[in-house]
Amino acid sequence: MAAKKDKDNRSVEETFELIEQKIERLEDDEVPLEEAFLQFREGMALVKKLEGAIDKIEKQVMQITEEGEEEPFE
Numbered sequence: 074m075a076a077k078k079d080k081d082n083r084s085v086e087e088t089f090e091l092i093e094q095k096i097e098r099l100e101d102d103e104v105p106l107e108e109a110f111l112q113f114r115e116g117m118a119l120v121k122k123l124e125g126a127i128d129k130i131e132k133q134v135m136q137i138t139e140e141g142e143e144e145p146f147e
Contacts, residue, residue, distance in 0.1 A: 085130070088123045092116055 083091070095116035099109055 085123065085126050088119055088126070092119050092123070095119070 095112045098104060098112050099116075104112070
């Protein structure tokens with residue numbers, strides 16, 4: 074299955090990687106407080122986009138399994 078891309082042309086996998094990078098940066102004790110807040114805010118925005126993408130994918134999977142055939146999700 075090809076990776077799904079969000080509106081910013083990032084796949085779900087790429088978005089997960091970005092979130093992981095933000096978490097790693099937040100775990101660094103040397104990060105200034107201002108940057109930590111920025112990393113947190115950006116990370117939460119990525120999580121929100123990711124939730125929408127995952128919800129759409131779940132609905133597609135549910136539609137495929139219920140119908141027994143693949144149809145485009147609207």
